[in-house]
Amino acid sequence: MKNEISQYINVRVSAKCEEAQDIASFELVACDGGSLPVFAAGSHIDVKVSESLTRQYSLCNSPAETHRYVIAVQKEPSSRGGSKAMHETVKVGDTLTIGAPKNNFRLAHDAERHLLLAGGIGITPILCMAESLAIREASFELHLCTRSIDRTAFRERIAGSHFSEKVHFHFDDGVAEQKFDMQRQLAQSQSGTHLYVCGPKGFMDAVLSSARAGGWPEHCLHYEFFSAEPVSADSDEGFELQLASSGRIVAVRKGQTALEALTEAGIEVASSCEQGVCGTCATRVLVGIPDHRDLYFTAEQHAANDQFTPCCSRAKTTRLVLDL
Numbered sequence: 001m002k003n004e005i006s007q008y009i010n011v012r013v014s015a016k017c018e019e020a021q022d023i024a025s026f027e028l029v030a031c032d033g034g035s036l037p038v039f040a041a042g043s044h045i046d047v048k049v050s051e052s053l054t055r056q057y058s059l060c061n062s063p064a065e066t067h068r069y070v071i072a073v074q075k076e077p078s079s080r081g082g083s084k085a086m087h088e089t090v091k092v093g094d095t096l097t098i099g100a101p102k103n104n105f106r107l108a109h110d111a112e113r114h115l116l117l118a119g120g121i122g123i124t125p126i127l128c129m130a131e132s133l134a135i136r137e138a139s140f141e142l143h144l145c146t147r148s149i150d151r152t153a154f155r156e157r158i159a160g161s162h163f164s165e166k167v168h169f170h171f172d173d174g175v176a177e178q179k180f181d182m183q184r185q186l187a188q189s190q191s192g193t194h195l196y197v198c199g200p201k202g203f204m205d206a207v208l209s210s211a212r213a214g215g216w217p218e219h220c221l222h223y224e225f226f227s228a229e230p231v232s233a234d235s236d237e238g239f240e241l242q243l244a245s246s247g248r249i250v251a252v253r254k255g256q257t258a259l260e261a262l263t264e265a266g267i268e269v270a271s272s273c274e275q276g277v278c279g280t281c282a283t284r285v286l287v288g289i290p291d292h293r294d295l296y297f298t299a300e301q302h303a304a305n306d307q308f309t310p311c312c313s314r315a316k317t318t319r320l321v322l323d324l
């Protein structure tokens with residue numbers, strides 16, 4: 001089944017605010033007026049934007065709140081439909097169907113200190129983490145890097161918060177002294193400190209490669225990608241999937257995803273982002289070597305080759321036997 005949400009919740013859009021240029025926030029409350037499921041910092045929800053479109057958005061209000069969820073959406077010029085619909089179609093009073101919060105981007109509660117790095121709209125889960133850490137009086141520092149003040153969401157909320165002194169703003173168009181000094185921050189791993197990063201892929205790649213070069217242990221690096229960059233499919237070859245339960249073989253054509261092939265064959269696999277970032281479609285691999293193209297699993301999980309994301313990943317062997 002495509003775009004499946006495991007637990008449906010009907011919510012009403014109770015507020016929609018322009019937080020910055022091309023960034024709008026949406027406050028969602030339960031249609032029945034009750035409490036919403038509790039969530040932890042770093043959580044996201046699936047939002048059914050239309051019948052055929054489900055998108056993931058991080059929760060950016062305080063996890064101490066149960067009366068509402070707040071999400072923020074950036075209008076993307078290259079939108080595949082989700083951000084455009086949220087900006088142009090969804091209005092206050094509308095009802096939306098969402099999924100219960102899921103969390104792939106958790107705070108390490110045993111860390112002595114937390115270094116939070118956000119690029120642009122990546123502030124959404126990071127802000128929720130800051131709220132959570134401030135409530136727990138944990139040691140943390142947040143750096144928010146954006147193109148300009150006009151494009152900085154939640155600037156006023158942060159400035160008025162009780163943790164404002166822990167937040168540093170860095171604007172690409174600002175003077176040199178205020179720019180984010182990645183080298184200085186990450187050149188050396190800091191004992192007991194965990195690093196969290198969210199933002200555009202280029203920003204995240206730069207942060208993660210600087211941190212790895214600086215010797216930060218992998219278990220201290222926490223990240224969540226919003227979307228993947230398109231990958232050229234020119235050199236892709238077709239391959240086969242075999243279902244372990246029945247022995248049935250499904251051919252994946254060149255130019256077709258494994259998920260599309262399975263769906264075409266009437267085999268249901270839950271999916272959501274279809275870009276390899278959410279993990280919804282993760283499927284166990286029993287035999288064969290996947291060609292991992294997702295940003296969801298860690299390098300260690302990729303190396304194990306015992307699961308893959310059929311929405312984007314392919315195969316290095318002619319056949320993958322799946323636990324389906």
Ligand code: FES
Nearest residue numbers: 272274279281311
């Ligand atoms: Fe999101 Fe495959 S559907 S990773």
